[in-house]
Amino acid sequence: MRTGLQHGFRLGDRLILPLQGRIIGPAGPRHVPPKAIEVLLCLAEAPGEMVTRERIVQRVWGRSAAGESLTHCISELRHHLGDDPHRPRYIETVPRRGYRLVAAVEPAPVSPLPESSRPTDTLPPSRQKSVVLGFIDELRRRKVLRVGAVYAVVAWLIIQVTGEMLKPFGIPPWAHTLVIVLLLLGFPAALLLAWALELTPQGLVLDADGRHRTASPGKRVDYVVVGTLLVAVAVLGWHMTTRDERLTPTVTTAGAGLGMIGAPANSIAVMPFVSIGSGIQDAYFADGLAEELLGLLGKLEELKVAARTSSFYFRNKDVGLDEISKRLGVRHILEGSVRREGNNVRVRAELVDADTGFNVWSATYDRELEDIFAIQDDIASAVVDELKLVLSVESEAQLARRPTDDVRAYDLYLRAQGLRRAAGSTAALDEALAIFDEALALDPGFASAHAGVCLAYLEKYERSAAQRSYDAAEQACQRALEFKGTAAEVHTALGTLYLTSGEYHKAGSEFDRAIELDERSVDAARGLAQTLAELHRFDEAEEAFRHAIALEPGYWATYESVGGFYFSRGRYGEAADAYRRLTTLRPEYADGFSHHGAAQHAQGDFKAAAAAYRHSLELAPTREAYSNTGTMYFYLGRLDAAADMYRKAAELAPEDHRLWGNLADAYFADEGRKQEALEAYRIAIRLAEARLEVNPADLETLSPLAHYYANTGQPERALRLLEQALELAPEFMYVHYEAALVHAQLGNTEQALRAIEKAVELGYLPALLPADPGLRSLADETRFLALVNDGPKTEV
DSSP, rough: OOHHHHHHHHETEEEEGGGEEEEEEEEEEEEEOOHHHHHHOOOOOTSSSEEHHHHHHHHHHHOOOOOOHHHHHHHHHHHHHHHHOOSOEEEETTTTTTEEESSOOOOOOOOOOGGSSSSSSSSOHHHOOOOOOHHHHHHHHHHHHHHHHHHHHHHHHHHHHHHTGGGTOOOTHHHHHHHHHHHHHHHHHHHHHHHHEEEEEEEEEOTTTTTTSSSOHHHHHHHHHHHHHHHHHHHHHHHHHHHHHGGGGOOOOTTTSSSSSTTTTTTTEEEOEEEEESHHHHHHHHHHHHHHHHHHHTTTTEEOOOOOOOHTTTTTOOHHHHHHHHHHHHHHEEEEEEEETTTTTEEEEEEETTTTEEEEEEEEEEEGGGHHHHHHHHOOOHHHHHTOOOOOHHHHHHOOOOSOOOOHHHOOOOHHHHHHHHHOOOHHHHHHHHHHHHHHHHHHTHHHHHHHHHHHHHHHHHHHHHHHHHHHHHHHHHHHHHTTOOOHHHHHHHHEEEEEHHOOOHHHHHHHHHHHOOTHHHHHHHHHHHHHHHHHOOHHHHHHHHHHHOOTTOOHHHHHHHHHHHHHHHOOOHHHHHHHHHHHHOOOHHHHHHHHHHHHHHHHOOOHHHHHHHHHHOOOOOHHHHHHHHHHHHHOOHHHHHHHHHHHHHHTTTOHHHHHHHHHHHHSSSGGHHHHHHHHHHHHHEEEEEEHEEEOOOOHHHHHHHHHHHHHOHHHHHHHHHHHHHOOOTTTTHHHHHHHHHHHHHHHHHHHHHHHHHHHHHHHGGGGGGTTTTGGGGGHHHHOOOOOOOOOOOOO
């Protein structure tokens, strides 16, 4: 059947001529690229049947297909057929499987002319008329007549404008004559170029109409004539403009050298939109609008978009667009401003070509807030049009997708997300949650807002260890799933929930799904890296963290996670570097300085650690800064000061077992406060057992709980928990350190020595050992002294 179809067939009201690469319809003939014609032939062989993507690719491109896109060919065909992918009359998409030709196919073979009817030197009148009409039709197809008309109009305008503008500048009259002569010479050249060249999605190409036929001598003559005329025009123009020194113009190239050489034409950075209003809510709205545009454009596979924090890094910095484009490696910059007045909003956006420094598009929208989605769609569509992207069906669907139909809920969601991402305290998270609740009151089915609530509560749980925060997070994630939330942020939230509960394989699956939906999601990439670390796939985890940093080099939360990863592996120097970067990105974040101080403390630099803790407490009184300061006093032997710091930390997070355990350790080291120690240990045990109900594999709870039981005279429970922790993480440094404390308390000297030797081998700092009250029973042991003496010294 294929051989017959190649000669021609009817598809509905269209005539398809594969050998000529044409589709002829009511609007006239259309030239179609060869691969698109091959795809259409493949579908036409089985009209009405679903043809798989694999079958089409195999038939058209073969096994080594890598260069051309099937979705691009389908888009080309739909364009030339005038088809609508949502209401197809010709080609129907079968999601995730293939395509189906729904229009009727009728073979219309073109028979070769018999010998007696082949053309002779003299044509009959009817044939002569047919030839003339055919030539005129060809002129129309090649748009020669249109180009001629447009050229004439533009040339006339140029002549009129230059005639008026040259005089005030004192330019001699012959310059106007030169313009006229050059325009006249360019007219036949423009017509010949229109005849010989064709504008296609791949750019300007020689008209490929005859690629399936034997080229005639006349066609070759056309190319010779075109080439000769182009050379003649160039030589004549050069001669006329250089015959006198006065004709040599001074050329300045505005924007020369701007941009980044080699940056892809389809690359873009979305800068933070400037809020013209004075309120903080206006600023959140402006940021949210820019973020949503960045996210929307980032989901288009045809576009390369710079990461959010990479572009937002330049907020309020005196850096030119040329420098921004070089540092981000993009060709285009999208920037804008937002002004809100009540329910009205004015958005101005402009797209700048960094290579030239010129605006290629700009628009101002004066709308009501309810039209914010239409504004986003207009801006995204304008970017697509100006960058001349041909979108796949999947990308078109991404542009059409909306997270909610309630604009006021969307406005509140943007504000809440901005607060959550920047949250440096529990109070900020509470404020974000209150705004999320307002959004959900307007649209209870807003899945992305439920996901935001889930993540905010999980962050609160990490800060306070409060069971109610975890329960609320779990409920919010379930609500997001109930409303068929399929957005990347929903799967990211669910992955984070599973990560917190110790269901690491489920967490990995959710993060993988989120990355499939949005490969630029840094939160999903960071969550996947944390999950790999919990699964003890440390090399993969480190590589995943690098990928997360590459996605958004300026995202503070990734550096916080990376620092925690290195710290847990005993790589304190690298942890300190990551935390130092965190404090640079968020100098107002108190916990960042506390983290940095802990890394310096672990390296033995107590002086620098103390300074970092002080600065953290100056920024905000946090449970971590109080606890870390208490630990520093603990190793210095200042037990009362340590207990005071631990007590303040526990007041801020009364459900965190670690704080009560630290307080108990400080009391336990003081012979006169053993009873207070027992009371604090009992509280720590109760809270730790409750946390294990959420995550039974939580190493930060299992091994400390064993220590609590050992110090309260419950050795069996202590050893059972210790065995469980060592089985889960035999290479985790702090599990062996806690094992040393347990065995030292129980009088198992040999086991205690083996455990502390292993801890030091995995990265624990030997300089901290002599000052540890929990290891006093080992102080006179030769092996213990060898560890201390062989390790690096520190100035206390």
